[in-house]
Amino acid sequence: MIIDAKIPEGKLEEKWRNYQRKSKLINPANKKKLNVIVVGSGLSGAGAAATLAELGYEVQCFCYQDSARRAHSVAAQGGINAAKNYQHDGDSVWRMFYDTLKGGDFRSREANTYRLAELSAPLIDHYTQQGVPFAREYGGVLANRSFGGVQVQRTFYARGQTGQQLLLAAYSQLYKMIRAKKVRMFTRHEMLDLVVIDGKAKGIIARDLVNGHLKRFVADAVVLATGGYSRVFRLSTLAIGCNGSAIWKAHKRGAFFAAPSFTQIHPTALPQTSEAQSKLTLMSESLRNDGRIWVPKKKGDLRKANNIPEKERDYYLERKYPSFGNLAPRDIASRAAKERIDAGHGVGRLKNAVYLDFKHAIENAGLHTIKDRYANLFTMYKKITGIDAYQEPMQISPAAHFSMGGLWVDYELMTTIPGLYAIGECNFSDHGANRLGANSLLQASVDGYFILPNTINNYLAQELTEAPISIDHPMFTKIEKEIKEHISKIFAVAGTKTVDHFHRALGKIMWQECAMSRNKLGLEKAITQINSIKEAFWADVKVTGHNDEINTELEKALRLADFIELAVLMCTDALQRAESCGAHFREEFQTAEGEAVRMDEEYAYVSAWEYKRGSFQLHKEKLAFEFVKPSVRSYK
Amino acid sequence: MNLFFRRSIIAGTGLFLCIFMIVHLSANCILLLPEEIARGMYNAYSTTLRENPIIKIVAYLLYLSILLHVIYAILVTFRNRSAKPDKYAINKTEDNSSWASQNMGLLGILLLLFLIVHLANFWARIKLGMGASVGLDAAGNVDVYEVTSSLFHNGFYVLFYSLLMIPLGFHLNHGLKSAFKTLGFYHRKGLKVLARVSVIYASILSVGFGIIPLIVYFK
Amino acid sequence: MEVTFRIWRQDNPTNKGGFINYVVDDLAEDMSFLEALDHLNEILVLRNEKVVAFEYDCREGICGQCGIFINGRAHGPHSNITTCQLYMRSFKDGAIITVEPWRAKSFPILKDLIVDRSAFDRIIEHGGYISAKTGTAPEANAILIGKGVSDKAMDAAACIGCGACVATCKNSSAALFTAAKINHLNSLPQGKPEAHQRVLDMTTQMEKEGFGHCSFTGACEVECPEGISIANIAEMNARYFKAKIFG
Incomplete structure (x- = not known):
């Protein structure tokens, strides 16, 4: 099968307009005859559902949480990038496009990435109008800060709550359209499978999490906006409920999965302290602006941080990357930390952390200034760890964060299943092999508000003439039966281990072999190990309670069963990509100094995997760089 | 009739x-x-209160206010009870709020009790002429002073009166500042001042009302 | 460490619930409270019992889902935090910890510690937004907003919708939640055109949902994870009267 990204012709600056000029339109009277399902209510899902409803479509929106406002977009602290050039510092759409493409190590499409930068400026206008209280200067104009290894100030923010404020804006627009009776909202509903009829996405089956009922929903198009899947590592910065099940089911129904192994590891999370830990809390990356990262020079040094003299401390980022130092990009900072920890220099109870020290910053800038900048983060740190970071260094550790990979989508954000779209973090589109800080809120928003509502019409226009499908269609019956069997099978195992037991085992393998650095042997071993976890899971898992009630263990088990399968594909993908690029670091492909070696001639493609019963077939979408020349990332 | 209306009346x-x-x-x-x-001043003063037509109107407003205050407090309480039908097994309200704010209803009932006794002793006797008749003083005014003074020499009554001025203080302290907030006073610095004013006001009234019978009793 | 969890168990909304004690003896001080409950649930699974149903999602204090009443306080013994930010070091070894769901008529219990807070969504549905269609926005800097105004709007906007205010309020008043959203939107120029209608619609819905009156005990602002000031309620009242008079 040839995969066609359907990139419009013309210059980079003209592609999106050229696309819109040619796409099919639907007249308002007909739009209300068309029904769209949106799964997920985060920034992309809520934005898409609200906008589609405003355009006149009938929308059904789903989320597994108790309210659409809980989606994990809330957790993004830092900000959202936009090429407004308000700071007069030489920013432009082109520069933002280039930064994003380069940050992603040239593994994304030029056309998509350019469109992301192009639509960033109107997005700030949009959110401002919706009442997002962005930070402002005294004169009343919007404020900016710099973020994540770029040289301009293009990040807009609302205190440490940018994600929350943007999501509340999207959520309120969603509820505006619910009141207008154009959106039907289904909270506490989890999509369990996609229904494909005659090759087109025609509906979903969702489980009502309150009473376990399986419900059928039919539509003319289905939009997945289900977020990232880094919970495959179990310990991650994601919400506990985040999962990959919707996209995994779609994948098994025929949607290609692109670059599943591209996962970003964030360098500044709090370390794991016990086996029971469920979550790695992110500390804002902005701390690296003033904090210095170090480990003891002596292996296994048991002294307290403040008792280790200056000359016995190894400021390894400053040593290895003198020009960027503590501000090296996320993937580099994470990998360097892992290298030191693996070499036996880790600190903390489980020897899995490094120090982030503010002693010098407090001496130089004064306690007052540091408090002014970071007081909320220091307070949060104290709440969680009980440690006063003004007195002794913080302990931080890398943690699984963002999935660049996801369902393969073309320029229209449509997957390889006609009528099935993937937007936001759950697709693979704009970030390539690594995502720049403050670009995730941007991509989710732009996908949901601006792109999808202007591309879905191109598909739906032809659906107007199709005969409507009812929920009694045999395909619905068949798939519902499969789901019922799947659920019964989980209960029937009645083994001796909890779901979390298997999730911990999976997470350990993935963290060891498929996170910050990977190698052939390790990945091969991991695939074997994951397959045995799969066997053990289906032979020995135990879920108590019933299907027809709120059953959080069952929810976890269903999600984990999918994660286990996804993990195999992630390792398979990492294995086939015999190069290092962005967040994907293969130990076999590095320079003598430990820098990534990219192999553009062989690997300048997007890997798109097709599901074949029990195995995966690789398709390659060649990345043509017509407008920029891929360069080597160097942060030395 | 809504949440705002009921609260505003109170x-x-x-x-x-x-x-x-x-x-x-x-x-x-x-x-x-x-x-x-x-004696003269007090009786003259109370005669003025009874006979001045403007003050008469104010007096009727006063009765109405007490009535509405009580009725609406009951209505509000019914609604509030129904909004929280099940109580917590453990609820440490003392950790997040003042005792008075949590118990305005109880304080109100005590004050109502006081008011009934108080009115029965003064208002009913003087205005309605119930009980033993009240004489006139030298200036020909009704000798309210005599009524008051004799009550304030009754140990039980003084104890009852003075003790119940304690809940009055608590009720007024919370009531005054929250009345302003209910009616929409939200100036941040002003609210801090208001909190202090409430304490001062409540203390003066509570101590003032409470101490006078004691002084009269022991004089 | 060892603690006894005294947990409210209730199978469904109509069942009568009750407390059941669970002793867990292998907890660590740096476990979060929710992780301790996770741990208890793993033990229950292995004992072939139903797990305790409780809610959580982000576990970093921002999603607002983890509302639990612990030892007589919303979100546990500390002020201004969420349950997921509560750690076991806050309890003594051997402690008995009473764990209850939010209690309010408008938040019916679905199971164990899980309540239905959709009343909040319905309040937002009735005007907690600015009616602006995607694609209609003017240039962001075309409307200047003073830093003071913007900061104050942000203070109110910080609400995470956890429901602690309703849970802790003796009257189950949703005034703090509703006020926070009204003040956020009505204080910004973008929210002005619909300001009066917003106040009236949202407060009417708040009343319909069955919440009680605000009697300014101040408990809500102490339990609010974002420390949203009770002055917001007074401000909402002012906006309400203004809307009634001029709206």
Whole structure:
């Protein structure tokens, strides 16, 4: 099968307009005859559902949480990038496009990435109008800060709550359209499978999490906006409920999965302290602006941080990357930390952390200034760890964060299943092999508000003439039966281990072999190990309670069963990509100094995997760089 | 009839009663003067109150306020009870709020009890002419002073009166500041000032009302 | 460390619930409270019992889902935090910890510690937004907003919708939640055109949902994870009267 990204012709600056000029339109009277399902209510899902409803479509929106406002977009602290050039510092759409493409190590499409930068400026206008209280200067104009290894100030923010404020804006627009009776909202509903009829996405089956009922929903198009899947590592910065099940089911129904192994590891999370830990809390990356990262020079040094003299401390980022130092990009900072920890220099109870020290910053800038900048983060740190970071260094550790990979989508954000779209973090589109800080809120928003509502019409226009499908269609019956069997099978195992037991085992393998650095042997071993976890899971898992009630263990088990399968594909993908690029670091492909070696001639493609019963077939979408020349990332 | 309306009635009538109580307390202060001056002044004052037509209107407003304050407090309480039908097994309200704010209803019932006794002793006797008849003083005014003074020499009554001025203080302290907030006073610095004013106001009234009978009793 | 969890168990909304004690003896001080409950649930699974149903999602204090009443306080013994930010070091070894769901008529219990807070969504549905269609926005800097105004709007906007205010309020009043959203939107120029209608619609819905009156005990602002000031309620009241008079 040839995969066609359907990139419009013309210059980079003209592609999106050229696309819109040619796409099919639907007249308002007909739009209300068309029904769209949106799964997920985060920034992309809520934005898409609200906008589609405003355009006149009938929308059904789903989320597994108790309210659409809980989606994990809330957790993004830092900000959202936009090429407004308000700071007069030489920013432009082109520069933002280039930064994003380069940050992603040239593994994304030029056309998509350019469109992301192009639509960033109107997005700030949009959110401002919706009442997002962005930070402002005294004169009343919007404020900016710099973020994540770029040289301009293009990040807009609302205190440490940018994600929350943007999501509340999207959520309120969603509820505006619910009141207008154009959106039907289904909270506490989890999509369990996609229904494909005659090759087109025609509906979903969702489980009502309150009473376990399986419900059928039919539509003319289905939009997945289900977020990232880094919970495959179990310990991650994601919400506990985040999962990959919707996209995994779609994948098994025929949607290609692109670059599943591209996962970003964030360098500044709090370390794991016990086996029971469920979550790695992110500390804002902005701390690296003033904090210095170090480990003891002596292996296994048991002294307290403040008792280790200056000359016995190894400021390894400053040593290895003198020009960027503590501000090296996320993937580099994470990998360097892992290298030191693996070499036996880790600190903390489980020897899995490094120090982030503010002693010098407090001496130089004064306690007052540091408090002014970071007081909320220091307070949060104290709440969680009980440690006063003004007195002794913080302990931080890398943690699984963002999935660049996801369902393969073309320029229209449509997957390889006609009528099935993937937007936001759950697709693979704009970030390539690594995502720049403050670009995730941007991509989710732009996908949901601006792109999808202007591309879905191109598909739906032809659906107007199709005969409507009812929920009694045999395909619905068949798939519902499969789901019922799947659920019964989980209960029937009645083994001796909890779901979390298997999730911990999976997470350990993935963290060891498929996170910050990977190698052939390790990945091969991991695939074997994951397959045995799969066997053990289906032979020995135990879920108590019933299907027809709120059953959080069952929810976890269903999600984990999918994660286990996804993990195999992630390792398979990492294995086939015999190069290092962005967040994907293969130990076999590095320079003598430990820098990534990219192999553009062989690997300048997007890997798109097709599901074949029990195995995966690789398709390659060649990345043509017509407008920029891929360069080597160097942060030395 | 909504949440705002009901609360505003309570707040508005409450504030009106707050003003009345200042007037009432200033009248009580006359009792502290030597008897020969106090009797005349006190009786003249109370005659004016009874006979001035404007004050008569204010008096009817006063009765209405007390009535509405009580009725709406009951309505509000019913609604609030129904909004929280099940109580917590453990609820440490003392960790997040003042005792008075959590128990305005209880304080209100105590004050209502006081008010009934208080009205029965003064208002019913003087205005409705119930019980033993009240004589006239030298100036020909009804000798309210005599009624008050004799009650304030009754140990049980003084104890009852003075003790119940403690809940009055708590009720007024929370009531005054929350009445302002209910009616939409939200100036941040102003609210801090208001909190202090409430404490001062409540203390003066509570101590003032409470101490006068004791002084009269022991004089 | 060892603690006894005294947990409210209730199978469904109509069942009568009750407390059941669970002793867990292998907890660590740096476990979060929710992780301790996770751990208890793993033990229950292995004992072939139903797990305790409780809610959580982000576990970093921002999603607002983890509302639990612990030892007589919303979100546990500390002020201004969420349950997921509560750690076992806050309890003594051997402690008995009473764990209850939010209690309010408008938040019916679905199971164990899980309540239905959709009343909040319905309040937002009735005007907690600015009616602006995607694609209609003017240039962001075309409307200047003073830093003071913007900061104050942000203070109110910080609400995470956890429901602690309703849970802790003796009257189950949703005034703090509703006020926070009204003040956020009504204080910004973008929210002005619909300001009066917003106040009236949202407060009417708040009343319909069955919440009680605000009597300014101040408990809500102490339990609010974002420390949203009770002055917001007074401000909402002012906006309400203004809307009634001029709206």
